[in-house]
Amino acid sequence: MEPLLSEIVAKYNYWIYVVLMMIGFYAMIGKRNLVKKLLGMNIFQTAIILFYVSIGGKRGGGIPIVDKHAAMLHGVDATTVVNPLPHVLMLTAIVVSVSVTGVALAILIRIYRKYDTLEEDEILEKIGR
Amino acid sequence: MNTPNLHLYVLAAPLLTAFAVNLLGRVSRTWIGPLVLGALTFSAGGALMTLLHVLREGAFRYTIGNWQPPLGIELVVDPLSALMLLLVSAVALLATSSALKSVAHELPGREHLFFTLYMILIAGLLGLVLTGDAFNLYVLLEITAITTYGLIAMGSGRAALSSFNYIIMGSIGACFYLLGVGYLYILTGTLNMADIAQILPGLDAPAAIATAFAFLMVGLWVKMGLFPLHVWLPNAYSQAPTGAGAMIAPLMTKVTIYLMIRVMFSIFSPDYTFLAHAGIQAGIVWAASLAIMCASGLALAQRNLRRMLTYILVAEVAYMVGGVWLANGTGITGAILHIVSDAMMTLCLFLAAAAIIYRTGSLEFDRLNGLYRRMPVTMAAFTVGAFSMIGVPPTCGFFSKWYLILGAVRAGHPEFVTALLISSLINAVLFFRIIELAYFQPASDLSRSEPQQAGEAPLLMLSPLLLSAVALVAIGLGSGPLIENIIRLAMPPGFAP
Amino acid sequence: MKRLQEQARGRDIGDNLIIRTAVRLLVPFIQLFGLYVIVHGHYSPGGGFQGGVILGASFILLALAYDLRTSLRFMSERTNAILGNAGVLIYTGIALLCALLGGMFLDYSALDRLISLGPIEWRSLGIFLVEVGVGTAVMSIMVSLFWDLGSGGEMDEGL
Numbered sequence: 001m002e003p004l005l006s007e008i009v010a011k012y013n014y015w016i017y018v019v020l021m022m023i024g025f026y027a028m029i030g031k032r033n034l035v036k037k038l039l040g041m042n043i044f045q046t047a048i049i050l051f052y053v054s055i056g057g058k059r060g061g062g063i064p065i066v067d068k069h070a071a072m073l074h075g076v077d078a079t080t081v082v083n084p085l086p087h088v089l090m091l092t093a094i095v096v097s098v099s100v101t102g103v104a105l106a107i108l109i110r111i112y113r114k115y116d117t118l119e120e121d122e123i124l125e126k127i128g129r
Numbered sequence: 130m131n132t133p134n135l136h137l138y139v140l141a142a143p144l145l146t147a148f149a150v151n152l153l154g155r156v157s158r159t160w161i162g163p164l165v166l167g168a169l170t171f172s173a174g175g176a177l178m179t180l181l182h183v184l185r186e187g188a189f190r191y192t193i194g195n196w197q198p199p200l201g202i203e204l205v206v207d208p209l210s211a212l213m214l215l216l217v218s219a220v221a222l223l224a225t226s227s228a229l230k231s232v233a234h235e236l237p238g239r240e241h242l243f244f245t246l247y248m249i250l251i252a253g254l255l256g257l258v259l260t261g262d263a264f265n266l267y268v269l270l271e272i273t274a275i276t277t278y279g280l281i282a283m284g285s286g287r288a289a290l291s292s293f294n295y296i297i298m299g300s301i302g303a304c305f306y307l308l309g310v311g312y313l314y315i316l317t318g319t320l321n322m323a324d325i326a327q328i329l330p331g332l333d334a335p336a337a338i339a340t341a342f343a344f345l346m347v348g349l350w351v352k353m354g355l356f357p358l359h360v361w362l363p364n365a366y367s368q369a370p371t372g373a374g375a376m377i378a379p380l381m382t383k384v385t386i387y388l389m390i391r392v393m394f395s396i397f398s399p400d401y402t403f404l405a406h407a408g409i410q411a412g413i414v415w416a417a418s419l420a421i422m423c424a425s426g427l428a429l430a431q432r433n434l435r436r437m438l439t440y441i442l443v444a445e446v447a448y449m450v451g452g453v454w455l456a457n458g459t460g461i462t463g464a465i466l467h468i469v470s471d472a473m474m475t476l477c478l479f480l481a482a483a484a485i486i487y488r489t490g491s492l493e494f495d496r497l498n499g500l501y502r503r504m505p506v507t508m509a510a511f512t513v514g515a516f517s518m519i520g521v522p523p524t525c526g527f528f529s530k531w532y533l534i535l536g537a538v539r540a541g542h543p544e545f546v547t548a549l550l551i552s553s554l555i556n557a558v559l560f561f562r563i564i565e566l567a568y569f570q571p572a573s574d575l576s577r578s579e580p581q582q583a584g585e586a587p588l589l590m591l592s593p594l595l596l597s598a599v600a601l602v603a604i605g606l607g608s609g610p611l612i613e614n615i616i617r618l619a620m621p622p623g624f625a626p
Numbered sequence: 627m628k629r630l631q632e633q634a635r636g637r638d639i640g641d642n643l644i645i646r647t648a649v650r651l652l653v654p655f656i657q658l659f660g661l662y663v664i665v666h667g668h669y670s671p672g673g674g675f676q677g678g679v680i681l682g683a684s685f686i687l688l689a690l691a692y693d694l695r696t697s698l699r700f701m702s703e704r705t706n707a708i709l710g711n712a713g714v715l716i717y718t719g720i721a722l723l724c725a726l727l728g729g730m731f732l733d734y735s736a737l738d739r740l741i742s743l744g745p746i747e748w749r750s751l752g753i754f755l756v757e758v759g760v761g762t763a764v765m766s767i768m769v770s771l772f773w774d775l776g777s778g779g780e781m782d783e784g785l
Contacts, residue, residue, distance in 0.1 A: 025301075044301075048304055048311070092264075096303075107278070107293050107296070111293065134725045144718055145718050151707070194732040195733040
């Protein structure tokens, strides 16, 4: 019990992201309403973004913005700043997430206009008829 | 023009044309056709020259923006990616010339929007086959996916719902891939594929590496539609507008299989992929065999030509995944040859379906009676495509299946051989059913009483169909030189055809 | 007092007056801040995508405070489409220009052959130019996303 608890406490941020991912994944698959599925997808992608950003964290690390001339004179000490590469990668992932949400919402409007409902089982009934 | 930049001109031409089409297409519709066809012809020609250059001088790496790897984004142009580049641009050119007509027929007034998405999709596919950086792969994968979502949703009927289901499943696949890349980044600190391949063998974290591999593989399997992760594929590809379906169906799954080959051999070494975890390799071949049988069985139950073709596509994906995981040179050769031949076969069959739907408006089996009388050339090309799917020499389908079966026999996987043979028989049943309806049944009263447009599809739709049918036979007859000169160089180190 | 209220309701301003005046005063500053964020991507958090979203948000704010037709008066659909395409064409065009001038794709130091400022200075300036392209494209996408989704494609009241 002791080592398990200390494992969880030491890496609590990763456990939180895993829980978030699973909530999003369940919503994507288990819910019937199409908007709830879309929200689940957003939660899933946001959890992955948070996971990546937390990779770069360092104990006692500061914001990775340095003064240009000080950096050109002394260089940057990598142990004092948080790793900025995952932040930049996740900017791209955020753009992807926004685009997919935009396209999905536009498609949802078309579905609503055609079937007048957003519940998946009602739509499948209307198609099957 | 600088020859080392040629492969990027091949990529840039569709990208620029997309936005030029969006701007100029609003002004007048007649600009779209020449622009699109001109750009894709340039791309195809450039891809051919790149392939010849690589075969003469060897593979090379190209860094974007002159930032040195492993920090910069690197492109890898070796025989395999040059072959895929030529395949993607040639198939895109043939499919586009048919799409021009069917889009004008199905989506009047919105062609400039359709072709913007279409050209961005082609640019994304061309980028996917060139990239050598793991995160760049994710970005391009999502570019192709988002444009595909938009293109599919432009169809009629159930297209919007099918596209939404594809969005959910496709995002799951891409997010799993992103998680895998994240684990690799934590382990190695770099995103460049060659660099990761260098650092990974020296690490001591077997569970983490295995998790990264599992996430990457499952993400790509969802994206390519391997049974049982394929549930989005039949609806999405059969409800798409005809012009989009003819390009998406041959290309997207094949490029994803190419990506799987890259991940398996360029990021993780063949030793790790096949030997590190006992039983995985055999298990996946078993799963692929099961997938082939189930997908072929599902194809038997379909009543609509395009839906049947999409289920056959799912089975073909399983051929290639099983072929690569056979872990010997013959199997991998068969898989790579099958990528080329299956793209051509699927293109030929989907173009034939597009021509049929352009003239008769329906692809249900009971409306296909006596089609031979009205569209003889289309049905001839369809027959060539059908023979290639079944595996009749001298079409290319026979040679790629031959290599796959030979590889399975050498690797000692009789279940894969059984699955391939039974699937060929089921394909024969499926296609001969249609050939019998089209050639030997008289046109039924149902279709005679409605006003019909007699005759073949227009030349713009017919010529790519004939070209792809001829290419099937040409690739088949030339598969020996193809394997000797190109595929042998494209194999991962340590394997021989 | 009651007459003033009835007058205001008739003119359809009413209790929106505070919001409308505040938005009208704020939008130019928001746009200026968006441009600032685009330009300062080098030295502080910012860059093309972030600045483009802020610029787009300024138009969305107008559409929220007034109505969709008013924001269409400030930027018509046609201008939006042209700006969006022009943004991406700037990005790809600069990449192509660098390749045509003899360097690699997106190798800004090759632009030194056009206007000579020194290759290292051009690397810094080249990123700024493509960020302007990215910002314009993102702004037009954000605005058109809001217009199309909020009004269901008809660009009338809806909101």
